[in-house]
Amino acid sequence: MTTATATLRRNQNLTRNKLEFKTGPISVGFMLVALIILLSLLYLNQVTKTSLFNYKISNLSAKQTDLENQKQKLEIEAARLQSLSEVRASANAAGMVKTDSVSFATPQ
Amino acid sequence: MSVLQPHNNETESSRNKNRRILILVVFCALLWVITAGRLFFVQAIDGKDYLARADNQQQRKFEIPAKRGTIYIHENESLIPIALNTQVYTLAADPKFITDQTKTADQLSAILKQPKDVIQQKVSSKGRYVELSKTVDSDSADAIKKLALPGIILAQRPARQYPENELFSQVLGYVNADGQGQYGFEQFANDRLGGKTGQLKTVTDSLGIPINSAENTLVSPKDGQSYVLTLDRGLQQVAADAIKSAVEANKAESGSIVVMEPSTGAIKAMVNYPDYNPNDYAKVKDYSLFQNSAVSKQFEPGSGFKIITMAAGLDTGKVTPTTQYNDTGEVKFSGYTIKNAENHKFGIQTMTDVIQKSLNTGVVFVLEQLGGNPTAITQKGKEVFRDYMNRFGFGKVTGIEQAGEATGYIKSDKNSYDIDYANMTFGQGLSTTSIQMLAATAAIANGGKLYRPHIVEGSVAADGGIQKEGNYLVNDRIMSPEAAAQLSQMMTQVVQHGSGYLTKMPGYSIAGKTGTAQVPLANGKGYEPNKNIGSFVGFAPVGDPKFVMFVRVDYPHVEGFAEKTAVPAFATVAKELLRYYHVAPTQ
Numbered sequence A: 001m002t003t004a005t006a007t008l009r010r011n012q013n014l015t016r017n018k019l020e021f022k023t024g025p026i027s028v029g030f031m032l033v034a035l036i037i038l039l040s041l042l043y044l045n046q047v048t049k050t051s052l053f054n055y056k057i058s059n060l061s062a063k064q065t066d067l068e069n070q071k072q073k074l075e076i077e078a079a080r081l082q083s084l085s086e087v088r089a090s091a092n093a094a095g096m097v098k099t100d101s102v103s104f105a106t107p108q
Numbered sequence B: 001m002s003v004l005q006p007h008n009n010e011t012e013s014s015r016n017k018n019r020r021i022l023i024l025v026v027f028c029a030l031l032w033v034i035t036a037g038r039l040f041f042v043q044a045i046d047g048k049d050y051l052a053r054a055d056n057q058q059q060r061k062f063e064i065p066a067k068r069g070t071i072y073i074h075e076n077e078s079l080i081p082i083a084l085n086t087q088v089y090t091l092a093a094d095p096k097f098i099t100d101q102t103k104t105a106d107q108l109s110a111i112l113k114q115p116k117d118v119i120q121q122k123v124s125s126k127g128r129y130v131e132l133s134k135t136v137d138s139d140s141a142d143a144i145k146k147l148a149l150p151g152i153i154l155a156q157r158p159a160r161q162y163p164e165n166e167l168f169s170q171v172l173g174y175v176n177a178d179g180q181g182q183y184g185f186e187q188f189a190n191d192r193l194g195g196k197t198g199q200l201k202t203v204t205d206s207l208g209i210p211i212n213s214a215e216n217t218l219v220s221p222k223d224g225q226s227y228v229l230t231l232d233r234g235l236q237q238v239a240a241d242a243i244k245s246a247v248e249a250n251k252a253e254s255g256s257i258v259v260m261e262p263s264t265g266a267i268k269a270m271v272n273y274p275d276y277n278p279n280d281y282a283k284v285k286d287y288s289l290f291q292n293s294a295v296s297k298q299f300e301p302g303s304g305f306k307i308i309t310m311a312a313g314l315d316t317g318k319v320t321p322t323t324q325y326n327d328t329g330e331v332k333f334s335g336y337t338i339k340n341a342e343n344h345k346f347g348i349q350t351m352t353d354v355i356q357k358s359l360n361t362g363v364v365f366v367l368e369q370l371g372g373n374p375t376a377i378t379q380k381g382k383e384v385f386r387d388y389m390n391r392f393g394f395g396k397v398t399g400i401e402q403a404g405e406a407t408g409y410i411k412s413d414k415n416s417y418d419i420d421y422a423n424m425t426f427g428q429g430l431s432t433t434s435i436q437m438l439a440a441t442a443a444i445a446n447g448g449k450l451y452r453p454h455i456v457e458g459s460v461a462a463d464g465g466i467q468k469e470g471n472y473l474v475n476d477r478i479m480s481p482e483a484a485a486q487l488s489q490m491m492t493q494v495v496q497h498g499s500g501y502l503t504k505m506p507g508y509s510i511a512g513k514t515g516t517a518q519v520p521l522a523n524g525k526g527y528e529p530n531k532n533i534g535s536f537v538g539f540a541p542v543g544d545p546k547f548v549m550f551v552r553v554d555y556p557h558v559e560g561f562a563e564k565t566a567v568p569a570f571a572t573v574a575k576e577l578l579r580y581y582h583v584a585p586t587q
Helices: A003-011 A025-082 A084-089 B004-045 B047-058 B101-112 B116-123 B138-147 B165-172 B184-188 B190-194 B233-249 B278-283 B302-315 B351-357 B360-370 B379-391 B418-425 B434-445 B481-497 B567-580
Strands: B059-064 B071-075 B078-093 B130-136 B152-161 B198-203 B217-219 B227-229 B254-260 B267-273 B324-327 B330-333 B336-339 B347-350 B456-460 B466-468 B473-475 B511-520 B527-540 B547-554
Touching: A025 A084, A025 B078, A084 B165, A084 B233, B004 B047, B047 B059, B078 B101, B078 B138, B078 B165, B101 B116, B101 B130, B101 B138, B116 B130, B130 B138, B138 B152, B165 B184, B165 B233, B165 B267, B165 B278, B184 B190, B233 B254, B233 B267, B233 B547, B233 B567, B254 B434, B254 B567, B302 B351, B302 B360, B302 B379, B302 B418, B302 B434, B302 B481, B302 B511, B302 B527, B324 B360, B330 B360, B330 B418, B336 B360, B336 B418, B347 B351, B351 B360, B351 B481, B360 B379, B360 B418, B379 B418, B434 B481, B434 B527, B434 B547, B481 B511, B481 B527, B511 B567, B527 B567, B547 B567
Parallel strands: B071 B227
Antiparallel strands: B059 B198, B071 B078, B078 B130, B078 B152, B198 B217, B227 B456, B254 B267, B254 B547, B324 B347, B330 B336, B456 B466, B511 B527, B527 B547
16 A cells, blocks of 8 residues: 555545525424424323323212212211101110119129 | 814814703713513512512412311211201393293293293393392202303302201201301301311412412312211101100290200200201291200209209208208298299198299208208308209309300399298299209219210211210319209109109109299289290109200190190100100019
């Protein structure tokens, strides 16, 4: 290998073609519109998701209220069934006899 | 000249142009000033008003009701609810939208169990809002919703449910359609039971529907406090049955029974008859039924008050159970004569006899002893007697957790003559309540300690435990334990040999005192003929009392004194109480 060749090879990457990215007003316009559309889509997506979650929250809240009402009804029913008037009127009570005398065991 | 002519025209034209520009500039400036001025007014001066208007259009406030506290009683280790929350519906109609009135009335009538013609008349009216029912239960509301009737409106609202119906009616009171406690404990503790309403301030859409926003603010509601009462359901039922029987058997107008633990002041039973069902309070026509007459009714106690006079005599040492006096059957004061009931006269009698035979002359004798002059009522004697009435809590509320408690009435010293004091010694010319008589007798039963009668055991803590309320001891010595013991023994003679004999039980030492009080005329001059209030106050077992009880029967229409009207009811409940407290007979 001669010196000249070696020099050429050594400098062969020194020369580059300058890449120029030129954007005209139309391109910029397009990119701006695309960006706006993209952002709008993202926003719509978020709004839709929020609405969906709102709907879910509403549904769950309604279910919670429903369950609370059911619980309340059951508590009232339980209290009603345990009330003295119910107990007195029950079949078990009908089979009982009231005692007239009570005996006490005297401790020795 | 001709050369200058065009120049002049140009100048004129230029001037006109400048003038027009100037006018335009001035006009614009004026417009700007007007606009700026208006903006200033809108933003700086009327800004707050506009902001509020905008807020009103874009935001809504929703009230979040607090959950009302539950009221419980104890039963062994369990808590039994006696007042709890439920949901009811108000049913209304907008007749404009009802196309088939007959069908609508048919279907609603079947569900509501109301006459069809009444509903049809309402749904056919010309108004835009007709209320059909205020208290539709949730099952009926569900059935109505399924029908999807046009023009029918269902609005949910919280309500109160009382599973024991009449049993605790006057002690609890009720909660009205506005969520406010009325009468009894519901009214007394309304603020604490009701809690604090919350609020959601939210941004809404054009239809007024709330939307999620960072601007939304939520103030959570603070739920009401739940309470546990000292009342016992079983005893309450026993007392309710007993007073109902007493009122009916004596053809009386009404009556009350109150049972208290003398060592704590805890009320175990408190009933009145007639009563009402708080679940149907709107159906009650006689509003006096809402009152808990055990705390709100003032009456002359009659002979039951003799124990207070005797307590003063014993505690001051002016008399003893064996002190004697001569009962001539009457005592005279400056033109007035005080006689014993039925004009009895017994000659030489002891103080024990005074209580046992309920001698009016005997308690007047005690009043005379209090002043240091054995034959006259002195100012000092009056002061001592008044002091003891105050010590026992007469003339002021006891502080029991009930709305509408009455103070009773004791004439002031300025307006009282000797005859007034003499009358007061046997319970006339003053008024008391059942709860005052009960608390005072409890102090005698427990050796001189006055407790505040109370129905609240405690509040329910967040962890479900019970947080006890404060100390109920009002005065730890309103009379000496010795004097209290002496008086207790004297009162046992009423049961053993006196007017309380119907409550005598073999093996049990029961103390008591009857009272048959006259009823003052409305004009204050004299008493109603053939009208009385029979009462009996007592406790057992003497020495270690487990209960003290007051029974009152109002205006019985039968012959006889309290021994016939009030004592039998006392005996019935006392028998159950002795079993309840596992008191074995000792004698």
